[in-house]
Amino acid sequence: MTNTTQLCTGFSAVPSRREFLSQFGMGLGAVALSQLESSQSAVAESGVLQKLHHVAKAKRVIFLFQAGGPSQMDSFDYKPVLNERHGEELPDEVRQGQRLTGMSGNQSSLPLVGSPFKFSQHGESGAWLSELFPHTAEVVDDLCFIKSMHTEAINHGPAVTHVQTGSQFPGRPSIGAWLSYGLGAENEDLPAFVVMVTKDKGGQPLVSRLWGSGFLPSRHQGVRFRAGDEPVLYINNPKGLASENKRSMLDALGQLHALELKKNADPLIETRISQYELSFRMQTSIPEATDFSSETAKTFEMYGEAAKNPGSFAANCLQARRLAERGVRFIQLYHQGWDHHGDIPGGMKRQTKETDQASAALIKDLKQRGMLDETLVVWGGEFGRTNYCQGKLSTNFGRDHHPRCFSIWMAGGGIKGGMSFGETDPFCYNIAETPVHIHDFQATMLHMLGIDHERLTYKYQGRRFRLTDVHGHVLNDILA
Amino acid sequence: MNKIAFVISIAAASATGFLQADEKINFNRDIRPILSDKCFACHGPEEASREGGFRFDQQESAFGEADSGEHPVVPGKPDESELIARINSSDADDRMPPSETNKPLTKKEIELLTSWIASGAEWQDHWSFIPPTQSVPPAVASSQRVTNEIDNFILSRLKREDLTQSAEADRSTLIRRVTFDLTGLPPTPAEVKAFLDDKSPNAFETVVDRLLASNRFGEHVGRFWLDAARYGDTHGLHLDNYREMWPYRDWVIQAINQNMPFDQFIVEQMAGDLLPNPTNDQLIATGFNRAHVTTSEGGSIAEEVRMRNVVDRVVTFGTVFMGTTLECTRCHDHKFDPITMKDFYSLYAYFNSIDGNPLDGNKKDPAPVLKVPSPEQKTKLEQLTEEVAKLQTELNGDWPELATAQPIWEQLIGQESAEGDVDWAVIDPETFTSSGGAELNLLDDKSILASGPNAAKEIYEVTSQLEGAGWQGVKLEGLLDKSNTNGGAGRSSNSNVVLTEFEVYTSAIPEEGKEPDWQRVKIVKASADHEQGNGDFKIGNAIDGKPATGWAIEGHAKKEPRKALFQTEKPFGAEGHSLVKVVLKHESIYGQHQFGRIRLSLTKQQPIRVEVPAEILAIIKVKAEDRDDKQKNQLQKHYREKVTTDGKFIAVRDGLAAKKKERETFDKTIATTLIWKEKPKPEPAFLLTRGEYDQPGDGVSRRTPEFLPPMEEGFSNDRLGLAKWLVSRKHPLTARVTINRFWQQFFGTGLVKTSEDFGSQGEPPSHPELLDWLSVQFVNDGWDVKKSMKRMVMSSTYRQSSKVTPELVTKDPENRLLARGPRFRLDAEMLRDQALFVSGLLVEKMGGPSVKPPQPDGLWFAVGYSGSNTVRFKADKGDDKVHRRTVYTFIKRTSPPPQMNVFDGPSRESCTVRRERTNTPLQALLLFNDPQFVEAAIALGERATNEGGEDPSSISRQMLWLTLSREPTSTEINALVAGYQQDLKFFQSQPEAAEKLLAIAGQPIKEDLDKPKLAAWTMAANLLLNLDEVLTKN
DSSP: OOOHHHHHHSOTHHHHHHHHHHHHGGGOOHHHHHHHHHHHOSSOOBOSOSSOSSOOSOSEEEEEEETTOOOSTTTTOOOHHHHHTTTSBOOHHHHTTOOOOTTTTTOSOOBBOOOSSOEEEETTTTEEEETTOHHHHHTGGGEEEEEEEEOSOOSHHHHHHHHHHSSSSTTSOOHHHHHHHHHBOSSTTSOSEEEEEOTTOOSSOOOGGGGOOTTSOGGGSOEEOOSSSOSSTTOSOOTTOOHHHHHHHHHHHHHHHHHHHHHOOOHHHHHHHHHHHHHHHHHHHHHHHTOGGGSOHHHHHHHOGGGGSTTSHHHHHHHHHHHHHTTOSEEEEEEOOOOOSSOHHHHHHHHHHHHHHHHHHHHHHHHHTTOGGGEEEEEEOSOEEEEEEESSOOTTOEEEEETTOEEEEEESTTBOSSEEEOEEOTTSSSEEEOOEEHHHHHHHHHHHTTOOTTTOOEEETTEEEOTTTTOOOOOGGGBO | OHHHHHHHHHHHHTTTGGGOOSSOOOIIIIIHHHHHHHTTTTSSSOSTTOOTTOOTTSHHHHHSOOTTSOOSOOTTOGGGOHHHHHHTOSSTTTOSSOGGGTOOOOHHHHHHHHHHHHTTOOOOOOGGGSOOOOOOOOOOOTTSOOSSHHHHHHHHHHHHTTOOOOOBOOHHHHHHHHHHHHHSSOOOHHHHHHHHHOOSTTHHHHHHHHHHHSTHHHHHHHHHHHHHTTOOSBOBSTTOOBOOOHHHHHHHHHHHHTTOOHHHHHHHHHHGGGSSSOOHHHHHHGGGGGOSOBOOOTTOOHHHHHHHHHHHHHHHHHHHHHOOOOGGGGTSOOSSSSOOHHHHHHHHHHHSOBSSOSSOTTOSOOSSEEEOOOHHHHHHHHHHHHHHHHHHHHHHSOOHHHHHHHHHHHHHHHHSOSSTTOOOEEOOOSEEEETTOOEEEEOTTSOEEEESOOOSSEEEEEEEEEESSOEEEEEEEEOOOTTSGGGSSBOSTTOOOEEOEEEEEEEEOOOTTOOOOOEEEOEEEEEESOOOTTTTOOGGGGGSSOTTOOEEOOTTTOOOOEEEEEEEEEEEOOSSEEEEEEEEEEOSSSTTOOBSEEEEEEESSOSOSOOSOHHHHHHHHSOGGGOOHHHHHHHHHHIIIIIOOOHHHHHHHHHHHHHHHHHHHHHHTSOEEEOOOBOSSOOOEEEEGGGOTTOEEEEEOOOOOTTSOOOOTTSOSSHHHHHHHHTSTTOSSHHHHHHHHHHHHHHSSOSSSOTTOOSTTSOOOSSHHHHHHHHHHHHHTTSOHHHHHHHHHHSTTTTBOOOOOHHHHHHOTTOOSOSSOOOEEOOHHHHHHHHHHHTTOOOOOOOSSOBOOOOOTTHHHHHOOTTOTTSSOOOOOSHHHHTSOGGGBOOOTTSOOHHHHTTTOOOSSSOOSSOOOOOOHHHHHHHHHOHHHHHHHHHHHHHHHHHHOSSHHHHHHHHHHHHHSSOOOHHHHHHHHHHHHHHHHHHHHOHHHHHHHHTTSSSOOOTTSOHHHHHHHHHHHHHHTTOHHHHEEO
């Protein structure tokens, strides 16, 4: 679509199209429309931003969202004090009267619990990691850990919505929708925004609004890729039909549309024609993008055996790399199951077993392909967990929701590797240094993509909305 | 995907551009939007962020003196106006708007502001806050087609823009357009032909009247309201369980079909419960304010949820009725419109006094609800109630035999004591275990105390040596202990206990190193000193062998030790020593409902002397003449319910119980719907600082927003008064907002494009006089919906051809001036309904529970909470479920049906008054490949074959007629036939492909049909159901 002015009016293009079609009469061959279309689609769909606000470091984002709220004290935020004072009451001067959820709010006792996992330092950067992350440990020098994340939401629904849309209330566009709106797609034969949910996880629910477009046009909403033989809804032809049937059908449809166009020069008819052609191309491009048969044994070794199981987190990570290669702008993974109100020891083991190797493999894989520099990868959840146990202290203790601090990591796409940013107090209850709000995180993500978060706006109900509401500061300290 | 992006964005950018013809500057149209968008944020209604001491939303302030001493606007004198000086300043620090706002003025805007001031700075209050007046429709040249006043306004504007109206659409197009617009379905070929043949001058009116009278009208028009009312079939948050309020959906459809005046429509929904002697229908209507999303997420703070519920009601109220964006004023004064935060919380005070828990309990019927029986159900229920009453009367009547027998029984029992004479030997436990890992400790009084881990289910086992034979009774004591919950007898959160099974075993003393050989001792009778009354919690449940039933001690209400006695069938034990084991099972659905401290005893005497509870025995011990009425009744009740052996009485008694059970079971099958019930006393309301529920500021009382006319005296200051205020003549917004939505429905875009925002950031109306004329006329007509819709579709404006020419698309790409008829893609519901209708599959059954036509697997599961009752989608079966109109499709709000979602149907999580209309490749994939659409194609293929005859041309012609609602051209017929023949070859060469394709149909295909042929026609039908002309309202 090199000549935008033509298509904007829809008019200068029409007569030539009409002439072109009429030459073929009713004997229109299979090539005609597809040729015509492909000549028009050399350039991918562009977004609302005519040009970027500044030079972009990242071209795309892969967000490995860990739903449920992973425990920061048992992963990346090493707190020996909690082990030293294990079983002691959470001191009042630490809690400072902060609200608790309805679940532990009526507990008479809030005993501190140390992490049951061993911590050690890794890489040249000496990052502290719990023993649950042996693979992540291998790539720490590429990661930037942010340990001073915080949010206002205390329950899952509002908290996940906050991370993904910038507001606790439903109705705002998700990050991927903003990017699709702002930047458009790199590859027009694939959606700009793809979502994958680890299959069969259950736990705290997700909502399709988390990848919705809110008040933005619905074409910006995330397209969910699913495990199984129908990776995108309705991508498969009805049973019994082959691709050539579809092609001839599209051609016949094209003839009838051409007839209609003769009677009525409505640009919408043109749109319809291209919409159908694009859907046909997607029927090729999506199966190609989701076909792992060209992946080497070495790759599967890196991501782990689970990567051969479609719909697993590992398979979704590998799929994410394939989509990144093909120019998908925003690739959103969801992995549920981190809501450990009980059994931190067992639960954390299970969750990390499912995620550690593949997350690290994605970093390694992108790096070896030279893509890490232009791909921003994020790993984290919606909030953290309490330093005290929920219920009575026992060996299979749990931790309640804790919005006041949590840890995530970011990598690639212009983020400084091998560093840690922000600090919590020794109890891992409050933030001691450089708090990072959800909106700061979002502002930084947009910044890496060449977008000033204050200038990507959409006017709705009289107000210019943006992802970061009226807040957000770019974390300049973590930029490479 | 790509092209649409351009078409839409460019059209949007130029939406208002063409509205500015060469005429004099109009403040509301030309100037206010600039001031609002670029200046109000700092010089507008919000006091907190106001700079410089002046505001541009008020004339007095804008023309007056600012803090600096300068006058922002000096009418007629741009050179003296500080506004002009500042927007032209070359000093970056001085220039307005400040660069950091990213809202620079364009050259054109600077010119406009300058010439506005130069021409005298004529000021107007914001148009939508001034009540509409009915202007005289402008005269137009007689050569024009004028059907009614709408055309006068439209034509006079077209003339100013140097455009002319298009010719009238041909009749086939017209009847298809109006049939879709009034019923959501296409016309049948017969209807089209009848219209083509009707030569009378009012032929079109006849069609319109027929459509307005059709029940399909409400099913179509109603769904626009259901979008606005955010109606859905699940709670919308967290578990997102089923919630029942389809009777509200049916009420909407019915009210519209009955042409309920729109003011009444509003009043009943806003305040039906406050009307005198409200009918059930009026109560169902109040579901409008209950339709918002709700939650019961664990850990939710009820006060916070209550606040969110009320906020949703207020925001929806603002959007739906007043086109006003109230959401911002939850946290601060509005930045663009004169609405204060206090206005918001004063409205809040009307909506915060519902008599019900803000948390929905994950139930389908969180109170307040109304039962909504169908007429048949109502009759049946009345009949059952009558039968119950009859039996009750009989039971309550005189029973001389019982009156005689009771004192004799009393005397007999009175002689016995409950357990007074029984000797009990306390068991000295040797081993005791907990299945849930509790720590058990033996106390000095030989009771066992449980502490530590507290599993959801718990089984205690206690063993002891047994001396001698002849034991026949076991006593269980549940003792109080301070370490139990609340110092009671139980370990559950409320200290209640449910004992599901009580078992006794014996064994001979095993040889060294061997396990005891436990033999079950059968228990035949049990008695307890108390049983929980609200449900089936009798002591007998602890010896019935069923783990699901149990004895409950009502420990949450009674902090007392409990005692239960168990009698064995035969004496147990053996000469010398043997072993006994007692097992206490707590395995009910009530987690942790276990005893915390127990003691066991044995007796060789018959343990249960009398089968009466201790409290009854106590009454018997009172002399007959000393008993009070309560005691007498209690005693008689016990005797009649538990003791008497009178056959005749028992027949009546048990008959009544069975009948009551039948009524109860039946009652549960009756639908419920969420309604409003006001608390007797209004809840206080407060200004919530930053909108936070836990930051209440000053108290506020109910009052309407100050920028609007006050409520009339005599109205009650409650929701009813508020509703009447909305529909009073003085209210400038309600009728306009409503009429605008109707217009949007027919023409694709409202006269005010931003139908959700009539404030200063909204787009000004394209035809302000027409909007006002229609609004006033609507009210004058008694808010007659059908009449006002008829006026719109009868207009020549509506009846124009929608043919687009290059000139038109250049001058008016969005068709806001209406020099042509409306043309746009059909809505999600219309697309699916059309496919079902033209293929003959549609089942036109009105109302009832929502239905679940098939959708791809796994959509609900991917987002669902494992504990939710909507975690797995299971498609309904049967034509009357899967082939219903889409308005009846079940909407799970966290995962709406893809057939809706892909075509811009809202999720119904929040109020929507304007749908986006996009065109994406995913839509093409759905229409081609969705099994429901393929099924429709098969049926359409079959139908056309049946109706079209033998000849492929005539079949093709019939199929085109059904889908296009017009006479097809020979080129079209030939194209379809050519495609058919090509496909036929394919299917004839691969008959198994035809089999596979046809298997997608819900029913088996008739054996005598030629399958390759049908498959090829299916392809043709599938193609037609994807044709632009078929997907579009032309």
